[in-house]
Amino acid sequence: MVLSISVVLITKNAAHSLKACLDSCRFADEVVLVDSGSRDDTIAIANTYGARVIHQDWLGFGPQKQFAVGQARNDWVLCLDADEWLSETLRNEIIGLPRHPQAVAYRFPRCNKFMGRFLRHGEGYPDMSLRLFDRRRARWSDHAVHEYVIADGPVGTLSGDLMHESGEDISVYLAKQNRYTDLQADALFVAGKRVGALKLVSSPLLRFFKFYLVRQGFRDGLPGLVHILIGCFNSFVKYAKLLEKQRLEKKT
The missing domain is CATH 3.90.550.10 (Spore Coat Polysaccharide Biosynthesis Protein SpsA; Chain A)
Known part of the structure; x- marks a missing residue:
């Protein structure tokens, strides 16, 4: 059966x-x-x-x-x-x-x-x-x-x-990613994670190396490049938002 x-x-x-x-x-x-x-x-x-x-x-x-x-x-x-x-x-x-x-x-x-x-x-x-x-x-x-x-x-x-097959255009996709990075930064902050300039810069660079070169994202042409670059930017934005929360915390 x-x-x-x-x-x-x-x-x-x-x-x-x-x-x-x-x-x-x-x-x-x-x-x-x-x-x-x-x-x-x-x-x-x-x-x-x-x-x-x-x-x-x-x-x-x-x-x-x-x-x-x-x-x-x-x-x-x-x-x-x-x-x-x-x-x-x-x-x-x-x-x-x-x-x-x-x-x-x-x-x-x-x-x-x-x-x-x-x-x-x-x-x-x-x-x-x-x-x-x-x-x-x-x-x-x-x-x-x-x-x-x-x-x-x-x-x-x-x-x-x-x-x-989401059917989203890039503007809708970016709006969704903005909401996701808000949630990610909030979760990291609540968990006590802290970030500095090194993480802010190194994370998107390492991400690009991993997905575009090691995992051959270049083989997906221009869509693959755009997808990975947005992912790298999301990584930067997530930690930038966390950094902002850290600085606001110090002021209170």
Whole structure:
């Protein structure tokens, strides 16, 4: 017998991408969609696919996803974002899992689209993502941003790609990154992390060396270069915001 799986999503105004996501998950026993206040056609689309829709005010990425996991009827959950969809290879691998897997969770590569191109190198790939797990042995972290799954047991690896097609233009992407760096700086400050000029300068430089040269981001052409440079700038901005918080703290 095959593994019974609940697909779990968190959404807000995701109508532009939701259909592709749900189309790729028709094999699932159920789809649970936790929405935090969509004003577009997200709920209507979810209803046409027979998804179970639950409203929950925004809790932060980690807590919101863990809340959604708790609403599933099955213990095995596949957590997706509305702008992600399963490649045929990954879908078939998941369908073929036994009812009692040896692993308590599975990770697989995520292929990110940026500036009209699916990135295959650098920071954009393989972007290994742990999204399929037994909720009795794994859970989402409590992080408000850059959340991750914590697994208590062996983790397996699937080879098929999780496709990520956000459809965002650069201005929207940068706005999102600005919010993320706010959250990252806040989390570092609360954790007692402190930064100086050396970290401010060295972090983006080392990031560029790692992703553009070592991991061959140059092979993704201009989109790969832009993606990595924005990532380097984000690293600089994150620590600049932390430095600002440190200085404000000294004045109080």
